Amino acid sequence: MLTSTIAAISTPAGKGGIGIIRISGDEAMPIASRVFTPRGKRDLSRMEGYTACLGNAHTLDGEILDQVILLCFRAPKSYTGEDVVELQCHGGEAVTEAVLREVIDAGAEPAGKGEFTRRAFLNGRISLTEAEAVMDIINAVSVDGERAAASLAEGSLARKTEELKQDLLDIQTQIAAEIDFPEEDVEEADPEQLIADLKAVQRELDSLLKGYDSGQKMLRGVPAAIIGSPNVGKSTLLNLVAGFDKAIVSSEAGTTRDILEERVTIGGVTLLLADTAGIREEASGEIEQIGISRAKKRLENSNLILAVFDQGRPLSDDDRALIADLKDKPVLAILNKGDLEEKIEKDEIYKTFSHVTELTAKDPESLKTLSQAVSDFLGTSGFDADAPLLANERQRGCAQRARQAVKDALEGVEIGLTLDVCYALLDEALAALYDLSGENASEEVINAVFDRFCVGK
Ligand SMILES: Nc1nc2c(ncn2[C@@H]2O[C@H](COP(=O)(O)OP(=O)(O)OP(=O)(O)O)[C@@H](O)[C@H]2O)c(=O)[nH]1
Numbered sequence: 042m043l044t045s046t047i048a049a050i051s052t053p054a055g056k057g058g059i060g061i062i063r064i065s066g067d068e069a070m071p072i073a074s075r076v077f078t079p080r081g082k083r084d085l086s087r088m089e090g091y092t093a094c095l096g097n098a099h100t101l102d103g104e105i106l107d108q109v110i111l112l113c114f115r116a117p118k119s120y121t122g123e124d125v126v127e128l129q130c131h132g133g134e135a136v137t138e139a140v141l142r143e144v145i146d147a148g149a150e151p152a153g154k155g156e157f158t159r160r161a162f163l164n165g166r167i168s169l170t171e172a173e174a175v176m177d178i179i180n181a182v183s184v185d186g187e188r189a190a191a192s193l194a195e196g197s198l199a200r201k202t203e204e205l206k207q208d209l210l211d212i213q214t215q216i217a218a219e220i221d222f223p224e225e226d227v228e229e230a231d232p233e234q235l236i237a238d239l240k241a242v243q244r245e246l247d248s249l250l251k252g253y254d255s256g257q258k259m260l261r262g263v264p265a266a267i268i269g270s271p272n273v274g275k276s277t278l279l280n281l282v283a284g285f286d287k288a289i290v291s292s293e294a295g296t297t298r299d300i301l302e303e304r305v306t307i308g309g310v311t312l313l314l315a316d317t318a319g320i321r322e323e324a325s326g327e328i329e330q331i332g333i334s335r336a337k338k339r340l341e342n343s344n345l346i347l348a349v350f351d352q353g354r355p356l357s358d359d360d361r362a363l364i365a366d367l368k369d370k371p372v373l374a375i376l377n378k379g380d381l382e383e384k385i386e387k388d389e390i391y392k393t394f395s396h397v398t399e400l401t402a403k404d405p406e407s408l409k410t411l412s413q414a415v416s417d418f419l420g421t422s423g424f425d426a427d428a429p430l431l432a433n434e435r436q437r438g439c440a441q442r443a444r445q446a447v448k449d450a451l452e453g454v455e456i457g458l459t460l461d462v463c464y465a466l467l468d469e470a471l472a473a474l475y476d477l478s479g480e481n482a483s484e485e486v487i488n489a490v491f492d493r494f495c496v497g498k
Pocket residue numbers: 269270271272273274275276277278289290291292293294295296297298317318319320377378379380381400401402403404
């Protein structure tokens with residue numbers, strides 16, 4: 042299977058300046074030479090790695106398709122670790138597809154999902170966590186998220202995992218000496234030292250796990266909704282964050298009906314932010330009623346709810362009903378219309394919600410206040426994009442297993458269990474870390490990882 046030569050379009054579908062066809066495998070260059078003719082005299086079979094060549098891509102019959110640049114990478118110094126040829130086409134999608142078809146007819150196999158990256162992993166070019174990071178970069182929604190994914194791809198998590206494995210192996214060596222040569226007091230393990238070492242590893246794992254949630258928010262964005270009674274200024278708030286007049290604003294109650302969604306970046310985090318219909322008991326008709334039930338549904342699926350209230354009037358029955366509904370939800374309460382004379386019962390809001398911010402959505406200056414409040418709420422203000430990060434549930438599960446085993450070992454030592462029990466628990470922790478980096482990951486795990494990829498990566 043690994044010896045076949047594969048090909049796919051590696052640029053996203055759609056219109057773009059260039060389209061890249063990537064070919065990887067022993068036959069990459071021989072196949073490319075069947076559909077590519079250099080401008081000048083050049084022997085492609087002797088082309089060196091990291092060099093480029095201008096020429097024409099053509100059908101096997103010689104009909105010219107496009108002017109392309111051929112890039113040559115030689116094994117093992119390529120993305121996959123194999124010979125790789127990339128053809129950069131300048132025509133549109135149709136041309137790129139036509140060239141790929143010829144490449145396939147010339148002997149390449151269509152690449153499966155993530156197959157280039159899978160080969161990179163199987164050839165030892167990258168660890169499983171780095172492979173996963175490749176996909177996280179493709180899907181990252183915010184700039185900080187992208188930086189975090191890039192740092193993963195450079196191996197920050199792989200290095201951290203490596204360090205932790207080494208620490209555990211060192212501890213095991215200490216213990217093994219004690220188990221194997223109980224008589225010799227030269228090698229005796231100091232229980233204080235052992236406990237301190239285990240605690241240090243546990244702390245590292247704790248901090249990895251603790252960073253998981255904020256990392257996820259950075260990588261994937263946070264589904265968020267603006268909720269409130271009619272006319273409190275929800276749409277004005279959406280427009281403030283979006284930076285343009287996305288939603289209709291009017292002094293009429295019940296303006297917004299459909300859910301309006303906008304991807305916005307605020308306080309470094311990307312929110313998938315929805316403006317919703319004002320929720321009230323007495324809706325004016327069927328359409329508003331439908332809007333309200335959509336708003337309620339959206340509220341359930343949001344990890345951040347911006348609950349808006351109007352400071353310029355006392356709380357209404359609708360406001361109070363909403364407050365009761367929102368009690369145990371992830372709410373950042375917004376007291377809007379700070380420019381008006383205060384008539385609202387602020388205490389009730391502050392009493393119910395632990396995160397409250399006061400602003401004036403009409404005033405662009407309020408964006409700063411909101412940014413700060415959002416990043417405080419999400420706990421992302423101190424996010425370090427360069428720190429090692431667990432990128433997905435699979436990785437989190439492995440780290441969790443390792444942490445549990447280390448914790449058990451630590452407790453074992455503290456209550457005086459025999460050292461071989463501790464040794465076995467550390468074996469378990471190590472196995473979890475090996476799973477994390479993919480060193481002994483099963484076929485099933487590897488397949489699951491690469492199934493999430495798209496073709497061409
Ligand atoms: N004084 C003042 N008026 C505001 C502020 N924010 C919004 N408004 C006004 O409040 C009215 C309602 O604003 P919208 O943004 O349409 O309110 P909404 O909550 O989306 O209303 P519905 O879609 O009907 O539920 C408009 O006349 C806005 O100009 C503010 O900060 N101060």
